[in-house]
Amino acid sequence: MPSSTRRARERADLRDRILETAVGVLETEGVAALTMRRVATDMEYTAPVIYQHFANKDALLQEIVAHGHRAMATELEHALGQADVDRRMLESAEAYVHFAGDHPHLYAVMNGTAVGGEERRALAEPAHDLLRDMLTAWSGHHAVDLGDLSDACEIVWGTLHGMASLGVLDTVGNERARRLAVQALSAILHGWRSAAPGA
Amino acid sequence: MPSSTRRARERADLRDRILETAVGVLETEGVAALTMRRVATDMEYTAPVIYQHFANKDALLQEIVAHGHRAMATELEHALGQADVDRRMLESAEAYVHFAGDHPHLYAVMNGTAVGGEERRALAEPAHDLLRDMLTAWSGHHAVDLGDLSDACEIVWGTLHGMASLGVLDTVGNERARRLAVQALSAILHGWRSAAPGA
């Protein structure tokens, strides 16, 4: 039965197209424009077809967040490839904030309240692991005891998120936010190198 | 004409009650439950009454954000009264994250995308000024050159916001977020004291 596999492929393709279209609407016109009917009509369909591929709007949003994390991961690849631990850390920080500035609406959905806290956390897990690895490598290289590694992770992650949030504001801007992220992270790392962090 | 002044007072009272009710719904049931009809029926009115006092839902949300900043300011009062500059800084940071954890939905609206970036920034201006004063006092006391004061402000503010955002997640929690905020801020301040921040 060759047709059934083709059917399945077409189904998967349509699902991908829906997701792609939804991300497009979100990025170009913001979350307010992201309606089921809008996504459907943009692909010359009607709204109910989306429900053949996503249980409801929340499910669609969740996949959008997942897509966002994948996109961010690829944009972080270069920075993560740096050999020097400090360079890797700072360039990753800059790339992170850069991504947030390039895709403000997507970033807002990725970290906003639209999708529930638990699912959001789960989707961010890979990024979290990456950061954990980076921090262990850094602390190993500089022979500094970070105390609770998990705490250090949260601090770095939270700081980057804070700077990225600033970058969305018109009064701060992407470029400056990137500079601030590097400064903040430098200050934190410097603080950790010259003092016990648990204190 | 004494009746007209009574009328005006009643008008103002009703406006306050609407705002109060809206904040109540937001804090207890989240932003999804915050509808015009819901606020109205909670006060045994119908929806159109709200439009006699607020132009639209965005205007109501904006006032909710303003209310949130006032509430936060009063909760920060004690910490801001500390004589020691370092204590003042760290206790304010803790109080800030504490507030965010106590009023997660309110905090989310205060810093989310629901109300436009410019108005949000304007409403946060007083808090920003407070932080600026604190930082100048701190740098003066420790005789450290912060470089661009504005940059330092954004860094501290962004960091606190980042930690407060973490505090909302179930996996982190309020108590730990407060500890992390103090740790992060300590690390940043330590970094600034032992190195030029512009580097």
Next chain:
DNA sequence: CGTGCTAGTCTAACGCTGTTAGATGTTCTA
């Protein structure tokens, strides 16, 4: 005292949203 004005409130409606049920047509299977 009665008449008219003003302010406050409600009902009804509009267009939009997410979502579902049922009908229609198209494509594959047997």
Next chain:
DNA sequence: TAGAACATCTAACAGCGTTAGACTAGCACG
């Protein structure tokens, strides 16, 4: 070729923000 499976549409529901028009109460003035 008959029927099952699938893809898609139309129509509708309840709820949303919002507005217009009707109704009612209280006050001002002849």
